[in-house]
Amino acid sequence: MSHTAAVAQDRPVSMRPRMTRNDRAVLGCLEDLARPMKAYELLECLREHGINAPMTVYRALARLTDRGLVRKIESLNAYYALPGEARGECAAFLICRHCEALSFRKVDAAAVSGLVGDLDISDAYIELTTDCLSEESVLLSGGCRKQ
The missing domain is CATH 3.30.1490.190 (Ferric-uptake regulator, C-terminal dimerisarion domain)
Structure with a gap:
């Protein structure tokens, strides 16, 4: 977990950074498909949500990874939504x-x-x-x- 995410977790819930619409869409897509996905596969899945730019997906993945909700599987160069019991x-x-x-x-x-x-x-x-x-x-x- 990054320093930013660790600091955010120590804050009261009302002061934690909120997930953006894009973060929720990316996490939802990963959770729905329940498999590792490459960023460009995610982009195809997210077009129906109005997300068309690769950088939008990468930024959301970075925030979700910092929060400990998503893990990059290095050997696949893909991202995976962590099940609740896996977080931390x-x-x-x-x-x-x-x-x-x-x-x-x-x-x-x-x-x-x-x-x-x-x-x-x-x-x-x-x-x-x-x-x-x-x-x-x-x-x-x-x-x-x-x-």
Whole structure:
């Protein structure tokens, strides 16, 4: 979490910066589709909301990331709306190497502390590439949707 977001969380609710219309639209699109999305995929989804400029999407993503509502999945160069239980937690993201389906797992903070010793860790997440974990695709086809 960025310093700006941490400071904002310490403020009373009435003094916290509000989410803009664009922030709500971007977060809504990510939550509705429940999968990692690249910024230009989001732009296509958001055109019906009157959002036509890539910079508008990038600015909203930056604010949502600072607030801890969205995580950039670096290996996919895509953004993912964090489920409520994932916000502020040490997390592992399991990513299918074939179809890019994503699954979230909490990571024990003690395990992270064991890795880094006495260092002060403000945020920790791990991206792991694995075989498909998409329950829907496994149930429907018996395997990954791209194999």
